[in-house]
Amino acid sequence: MDGDGDGAAEPEERSSSPGGGGPGAGGRKPKVVIIMGPTGSGKSRLAIDLAAHLPVEVVSADSMQVYRGLDVLTNKVPLDEQQGVPHHLLGTVSPNVEFTAKAFRDSAVPLIDEILSRNNLPVIVGGTNYYIQALVSLFLLDDSLDHMDDGHLDETPGDEHDDCEVDFNRDRNALTFDRLKDIDPVAAQRIHPNNQRKINQYLNLYAQSGLLPSELFQGTTLENWGRIENSKYDCCFICVDACLPVLDRYVEDRVNCMVEAGLLNEVYDIYCPNSDCTRGLRQAIGVREFEDFLRVYIADVGDSETSCSHDEYRLKENTGLTLASLPTNQLKVLLQEAIDKFKLNTRRLVRRQKRRIRRLQTLFGWNIHYVDATEAISSQSEDSWIKQVVQPSLQCVRSFYEDRVTIMPNVEAPKSSATEFLQRNLWTQYICKACGDRVLRGAHEWEQHKQGRAHRKRTARLRKSLNRGLVTAVEQER
Known part of the structure; x- marks a missing residue:
């Protein structure tokens, strides 16, 4: 071109x-x-x-x-x-x-x-x-x-x-988050308890600078x-x-092309059980998404009586051949779920x-x-x-x-208004009950969340449920 x-x-x-x-x-x-x-x-x-x-x-x-x-x-x-x-x-x-x-x-x-x-x-x-x-x-x-x-x-x-709702090691996350809360409760309020990468960054900052x-x-x-x-x-x-909408369609097509071009071989080669996905290349979108599939895939291959080595079932570059060669329906479902998660997180x-x-x-x-x-x-x-x-x-x-x-x-x-806005709202934490106690940091993120379609739908369902409960209570009193 x-x-x-x-x-x-x-x-x-x-x-x-x-x-x-x-x-x-x-x-x-x-x-x-x-x-x-x-x-x-x-x-x-x-x-x-x-x-x-x-x-x-x-x-x-x-x-x-x-x-x-x-x-x-x-x-x-x-x-x-x-x-x-x-x-x-x-x-x-x-x-x-x-x-x-x-x-x-x-x-x-x-x-x-x-x-x-x-x-x-x-x-x-x-x-x-x-x-x-x-x-x-x-x-x-x-x-x-x-x-x-x-x-x-x-x-x-x-x-x-x-995407801090992903929780790979809840016990370890809780310990480091509690430590941060003890050192700097204001900073701890700003981040999600499962955001291990950010928690470690704050702890390292304090350890190295004393600030x-x-x-x-x-x-x-x-x-x-x-x-x-x-x-x-x-x-x-x-x-x-x-x-x-155009970018979303493009992302869908691009992920499909990636799978066809050998994506599965790449994630297979880098896969390591219980590896740290908060540092280096393993942070990339598309690595963690395939972990469940690869864990079951490798276990199935190891137990297969018809296989002498993992190489016989090595992930093929063409996704159609890969799906056709998978030994169980469970693996096919897990692979499709991984691809869908990859697309979702890219969007x-x-x-x-x-x-x-x-x-x-x-x-x-x-x-x-x-x-x-x-x-x-x-x-x-x-x-x-x-x-x-x-x-x-x-x-x-x-x-x-x-x-x-x-x-x-x-x-x-x-400048002054922008700075004042951040100073006023940066450390404010909001919890959305309608969305399963989701944690939002800052007034801007809270406003963006409230305008989201998913939040509005959940809120509407919650109101309907409450109204039905009130009607039922009134009828029982009668």
Whole structure:
């Protein structure tokens, strides 16, 4: 795919200096382009298409694609589809380590400097928005905080929507959560008792710095995390977006394609009973979802009298053959449930990503230029993709480097009101009785939850049940 529509690459563009002559040249901030958006929107595709017109080098800002392994599950761009465009931080980190926001910042900054020194254009691409915040926000660029575990800053304050109802070790979770409550009850109120990853991050922060997480979040972090006025870089933010029904259909199709392309072999190879799914590559959506299936599958294979080794029943790359070869109906049901969970959790991820991008714009005033890929994705039309996504994005980047226009006017959200909103509501916990005592953190999450269709349905059923109970009670009194 050449991403044409504006003609071939122009020699005079490629010989110019996108970074303004290298880091800090002429006292100006280095310029970088950042492509954001929910999963499935086409961020990587856009970056490669821009390289047909500009001297692009891509720096991945995806918290799972940075790891080696699970290439199909994490949807890494295959080498033959990168079209010769250099990609950095793609499959370079050991799958067993925790690659924090700080680690990303420390890796990305020198890469960007190198790209600029080559007179090329750094394009940061990814859906992990806290990586992008770590790169552009002043707070994490303060080296005096390097001794701290910046993993606790892996989300926008108040925007914590992990799938924390998953509980793999209830006893261990309870112990660490109780410890956090003893140390910092305010911080403990902010997170779900089963969110082991966040609990450990808060405990590590306290152990290494002696600072209470709640005090840190309500202090300098809150004022600077997400602010880009004094950022190291001059940023052009482009968000590739699409409507939810189209993204949902695309996610369904993409997961099916992943299964056909060998996803089952990947999760089979990485499967390890009772492994820690809160660190490294095993955090990826699509790993835990298949654990129940793999546990029963391996047990069945080991007990099979017709099998001499596990290799005879090794998961096949084609899902149709896999389903046909499974020895029991139970396994077929478990496999289909795992695939459905994978799809569901990916759709949830899409919604979290969209919410976080909106908050970066409304709370912190990021100048984000949106390009709508809805028609291009739904119609699978190359022409629509070029006209509605590539061309507008290319014009934004050209204008950004020529300093002719502002990419997008600031959203009217005064700093003081945004900060006061977070300070007032960040640590408030809500419990929804109608939804099974679900815990919500912050007024914004509570309001979003109340507007959800599932909550409204449960509330309506609860009201009807209460009304029927009252009628029955009155009739019994008579």
